[in-house]
Amino acid sequence: MSSPNPVPHTAAEETVEQSLYEVSRKIYPRSVTGWFATWRWVFVWLTQLVFYGCCWLPWNGRQAMLFDLVERKFYIFGLVFWPQDVFFLAVLLIISAYSLFLFTAVGGRLWCGYACPQTVYTSIFLYIEEKVEGNRMARMKLDSLPLSLRKVYLKAGKHAIWIIFSLWTGFTFVGYFTPIKTLTTGLLHLDLGPWEIFWILFYGLATYGNAGWLREQVCKYMCPYARFQGVMFDPDTLTVTYDRERGEPRGSRARKTDHREKGLGDCIDCQLCVAVCPTGIDIRDGLQYECIGCAACIDVCDQVMDKMDYPRGLIRYSTENAIEKHWGWRDILGHVIRPRVLVYSGVLMVIVIAFLWGLAVKPELRVDVLRDRAALAREVEGGLIENVYRLQVMNVSEIPQRYEISVQGLKDIQLIGPRVVAVAPATTQALTLQVRVPPESGKTGASTIYFDLRSVSNPRIAVHEKARFLLP
Amino acid sequence: MRQRLMWVLWPSFVVAGVAEIAFFTLVDPQELYLFGEPVYFSRMATYSIGFFGFWAVCAAASFFTCFLQRSAKEVNAHRHPAAH
Numbered sequence: 005m006s007s008p009n010p011v012p013h014t015a016a017e018e019t020v021e022q023s024l025y026e027v028s029r030k031i032y033p034r035s036v037t038g039w040f041a042t043w044r045w046v047f048v049w050l051t052q053l054v055f056y057g058c059c060w061l062p063w064n065g066r067q068a069m070l071f072d073l074v075e076r077k078f079y080i081f082g083l084v085f086w087p088q089d090v091f092f093l094a095v096l097l098i099i100s101a102y103s104l105f106l107f108t109a110v111g112g113r114l115w116c117g118y119a120c121p122q123t124v125y126t127s128i129f130l131y132i133e134e135k136v137e138g139n140r141m142a143r144m145k146l147d148s149l150p151l152s153l154r155k156v157y158l159k160a161g162k163h164a165i166w167i168i169f170s171l172w173t174g175f176t177f178v179g180y181f182t183p184i185k186t187l188t189t190g191l192l193h194l195d196l197g198p199w200e201i202f203w204i205l206f207y208g209l210a211t212y213g214n215a216g217w218l219r220e221q222v223c224k225y226m227c228p229y230a231r232f233q234g235v236m237f238d239p240d241t242l243t244v245t246y247d248r249e250r251g252e253p254r255g256s257r258a259r260k261t262d263h264r265e266k267g268l269g270d271c272i273d274c275q276l277c278v279a280v281c282p283t284g285i286d287i288r289d290g291l292q293y294e295c296i297g298c299a300a301c302i303d304v305c306d307q308v309m310d311k312m313d314y315p316r317g318l319i320r321y322s323t324e325n326a327i328e329k330h331w332g333w334r335d336i337l338g339h340v341i342r343p344r345v346l347v348y349s350g351v352l353m354v355i356v357i358a359f360l361w362g363l364a365v366k367p368e369l370r371v372d373v374l375r376d377r378a379a380l381a382r383e384v385e386g387g388l389i390e391n392v393y394r395l396q397v398m399n400v401s402e403i404p405q406r407y408e409i410s411v412q413g414l415k416d417i418q419l420i421g422p423r424v425v426a427v428a429p430a431t432t433q434a435l436t437l438q439v440r441v442p443p444e445s446g447k448t449g450a451s452t453i454y455f456d457l458r459s460v461s462n463p464r465i466a467v468h469e470k471a472r473f474l475l476p
Numbered sequence: 477m478r479q480r481l482m483w484v485l486w487p488s489f490v491v492a493g494v495a496e497i498a499f500f501t502l503v504d505p506q507e508l509y510l511f512g513e514p515v516y517f518s519r520m521a522t523y524s525i526g527f528f529g530f531w532a533v534c535a536a537a538s539f540f541t542c543f544l545q546r547s548a549k550e551v552n553a554h555r556h557p558a559a560h
């Protein structure tokens with residue numbers, strides 16, 4: 005076979021190849037407490053209470069949040085979305101993307117550090133890991149030990165808890181697409197549909213794999229946002245920054261020494277900022293795309309500074325401009341409002357208002373009229389000309405409705421068939437109607453007529469729908 | 477190798493997800509025809525099979541991209557066994 009490296013590569017190529025195939029070393033993040041860590045836990049709790057809880061909330065006798073794929077209807081509290089409402093979904097996606105741009109321009113990777121499911125689940129999994137296997141040192145030691153009963157016991161325990169948690173997550177996820185009560189009954193009677201089982205396992209496995217095994221690699225190699233966030237940064241974007249000027253030259257020293265006299269900066273080179281970093285980078289090397297902005301290094305370095313009796317904030321949220329020009333908070337905040345941020349906010353505001361307006365005027369009744377193509381215009385008794393129509397009446401509201409039907413547009417037009425149609429909440433009712441006119445009512449060919457449907461209980465809910473009437 | 481596997485499977489997974497949502501929002505699975513017969517699976521089954529169908533197609537494209545991305549040197553490697 006071919007030799008492994010037949011043609012000499014250039015040095016640059018070599019590094020690229022190497023970094024691509026680099027066996028990622030396992031990262032053991034040291035757990036950290038502090039202001040930002042507390043905020044992260046607040047967000048973990050908030051997002052997860054919403055995620056695990058919302059699917060259990062009832063509303064009008066059904067699940068409050070249900071994306072019913074089988075019925076092809078999405079319920080979000082009082083709102084019901086049909087496939088016809090896909091426009092709202094598209095706008096919602098645009099709003100999310102724009103908010104992400106705005107947040108990133110102002111505060112860097114706030115999403116990554118606090119709210120991204122990857123961060124949230126990794127935090128939870130790390131918490132479990134620490135509870136079972138111990139702190140960073142204990143975990144590193146455990147991994148280096150040969151196989152023993154204790155090791156097997158600890159590892160098995162950790163994975164068991166992870167797997168149970170993941171399965172519950174998968175179950176909750178599927179519970180947003182299939183009513184969760186049905187799902188629970190199915191589970192209790194061991195009678196789940198094959199696809200439900202499959203998707204619970206699939207989502208559970210994804211959670212387990214991403215939060216338990218892949219972790220920072222998802223952010224580093226898989227996340228598209230991490231790749232293009234750089235373009236949303238500018239010199240006034242808040243990021244986690246190491247104050248090089250203040251910290252360097254780094255070096256260890258005794259607590260009591262006057263380090264300035266010895267020509268040292270404030271960084272005592274304790275490496276704790278590296279130990280807590282979930283992506284295993286050294287923030288002192290400057291802003292790197294691997295940094296998810298979790299601020300763990302800020303928390304830990306502040307503790308170090310406290311112990312040394314130095315002022316806090318050797319690593320802090322700051323901006324490129326602020327570090328360079330020695331700005332204080334006032335200047336930093338003053339630069340938050342800049343053209344890019346104003347443009348992002350302006351566009352976002354317009355879209356949000358349009359979206360809310362669209363929701364407010366979302367029709368509660370929809371009617372599709374189809375002329376029955378099989379039955380052409382024909383003459384019936386009394387010399388009248390008849391056209392046949394199929395009406396799809398969609399009650400998009402949440403209450404049962406009765407609609408009065410009438411037709412107009414041609415002289416002496418009459419409607420044969422039901423005059424009132426009852427439609428259950430969030431359902432479609434099909435009906436066939438015949439419309440007749442005397443032949444002299446219009447010209448030969450197509451004329452325009454209108455179907456009017458009006459709710460009996462609420463006359464404001466009405467539809468005026470156009471149709472074509474053929475005269476031979 | 478693991479990296480390449482990820483390059484093939486992961487982007488195709490994401491794109492398949494997008495394609496799945498776009499396709500099935502516009503098309504009701506019960507209105508599809510398979511070999512001239514109306515689809516008789518449940519909607520859930522059609523969605524799921526549809527997703528894996530999309531994934532497979534996208535993965536094939538990713539695989540092809542990966543394959544074409546190999547440098548000329550890698551492709552011709554076996555022709556110059558003595559060059560080293």
Ligand code: SF4
Binds near residue numbers: 251270
């Ligand atoms: S935690 Fe602070 S003092 Fe310690 S090495 Fe990092 S920057 Fe220096």
Ligand code: SF4
Binds near residue numbers: 281295
């Ligand atoms: S460098 Fe600091 S903020 Fe960035 S990922 Fe590491 S610990 Fe988090």
